[in-house]
Amino acid sequence: MTCFTAKRKSTAYVDGRLREQDRSRVTRHLRDCDPCASYFDQIACLRSGLQSLPAPEAPLNLKTQLRVIASREQHTLLETRGSRIEYLWTKWRFRINQLMRPLTIPATGGLLSSTRVVAYDVPVVYEDRVGANLVPMSVHSSVFFNISLDGHGHIQDYLIRDAYDQFTGEGGALVAHDIALPNFPSRAVGGDISILVTPIVYRQ
Amino acid sequence: MGQPLTANPGALSILAGAQSGVSEEDARILRGLRAGIDEAYEELIERYQQPVYGMVYRLLGNSNDASDVAQDVFLKIFRSVGSFREQSSLRTWIYRIAVNEAHNHRRWFTRHCRHEVPIESDREDQLAASVECAADPARSPFDQALNSETRTLIEQALTRINPTFRTAVVLRDIENLSYEEIAEILQLSLGTVKSRILRGREALRRELTERLDPGFAQAYT
Numbered sequence: 565m566t567c568f569t570a571k572r573k574s575t576a577y578v579d580g581r582l583r584e585q586d587r588s589r590v591t592r593h594l595r596d597c598d599p600c601a602s603y604f605d606q607i608a609c610l611r612s613g614l615q616s617l618p619a620p621e622a623p624l625n626l627k628t629q630l631r632v633i634a635s636r637e638q639h640t641l642l643e644t645r646g647s648r649i650e651y652l653w654t655k656w657r658f659r660i661n662q663l664m665r666p667l668t669i670p671a672t673g674g675l676l677s678s679t680r681v682v683a684y685d686v687p688v689v690y691e692d693r694v695g696a697n698l699v700p701m702s703v704h705s706s707v708f709f710n711i712s713l714d715g716h717g718h719i720q721d722y723l724i725r726d727a728y729d730q731f732t733g734e735g736g737a738l739v740a741h742d743i744a745l746p747n748f749p750s751r752a753v754g755g756d757i758s759i760l761v762t763p764i765v766y767r768q
Numbered sequence: 769m770g771q772p773l774t775a776n777p778g779a780l781s782i783l784a785g786a787q788s789g790v791s792e793e794d795a796r797i798l799r800g801l802r803a804g805i806d807e808a809y810e811e812l813i814e815r816y817q818q819p820v821y822g823m824v825y826r827l828l829g830n831s832n833d834a835s836d837v838a839q840d841v842f843l844k845i846f847r848s849v850g851s852f853r854e855q856s857s858l859r860t861w862i863y864r865i866a867v868n869e870a871h872n873h874r875r876w877f878t879r880h881c882r883h884e885v886p887i888e889s890d891r892e893d894q895l896a897a898s899v900e901c902a903a904d905p906a907r908s909p910f911d912q913a914l915n916s917e918t919r920t921l922i923e924q925a926l927t928r929i930n931p932t933f934r935t936a937v938v939l940r941d942i943e944n945l946s947y948e949e950i951a952e953i954l955q956l957s958l959g960t961v962k963s964r965i966l967r968g969r970e971a972l973r974r975e976l977t978e979r980l981d982p983g984f985a986q987a988y989t
Binding site: 572603606611613619623635 | 838839922941
């Protein structure tokens, strides 16, 4: 056996993949040829060196990222029930929606602004009375409240004004007008308090 | 996601029966993935996250790239599990995807980023970390230093050889796959696989001899 042939067989020899006959021929050659024996030693050492390399540790966040990917793919799979056509349709529908978004949002906004909104729910937050926080009122524009208090925090009289009308009343008439206002703490000073209520549009 | 698949067979009772080419266990995971069962996703990640990352890291030599490619690999697995024909084992199929993705990534990187200069030496940090991890307290400081140095040199040499040969050597000598499995993963004949391993080892040996000469052989003993 020549050195060239022996080296060609080094991979199979080191990996134990040579047939018995070939193996013994290579072994005989290695006994007689020091350079080849040294070469085979180096290859064997290299192989054991490679096998002893520590496995690189995956980053800690990789598993979390893979779980997120898995969850998303699982959701898509269940949503489309494994149908490839359904999956592709969902994907394209999403893309079309994304493409249309710059057009549809201004269009919808313009359409809404051309209609007149007539009523809003105006939340009034009580300081000490839970459960009556939402008082429906018909509000067409910003509403200005002017409340006069006595020295004990009780409402004596009030003025309510919006862009269209205004009316006044005494403290006892608040309930009759379906108006809920905070109970001011007794330590509150007397005098006038002004509250401005601005309608807020809630998106459905 | 919940318990490992094996710990909760009831959840996957619909997955009984194995297909040709894949083991019973792999078949259960595959059917679980196709049915969208939590445990199957979890077990696949548990089993293959580390091997896939490790192999891709050895092929690319960069932890950030390896992490990105590992995510791409799993995304591809989840999306194409329905079209997997089960003619090879699950591991072989996953490794094939990983090798292809790593190859694509390297090709993309070569095209787009070859002129960029890295700010930090990620590779060196990783090597330093792996050297520290590899320290064996039972050996003498001299042996440990020699061992660590040798490993570092091997890792560095691995990054310098031709990627085609590196892939074959990594699959054979680090991942311990058989010639037949490597042939399936790389879609090559057995003869070509043997040739690539031979040339890869030879290239590595030459790289190391240049670094360690004249005492390459002694460094391992």
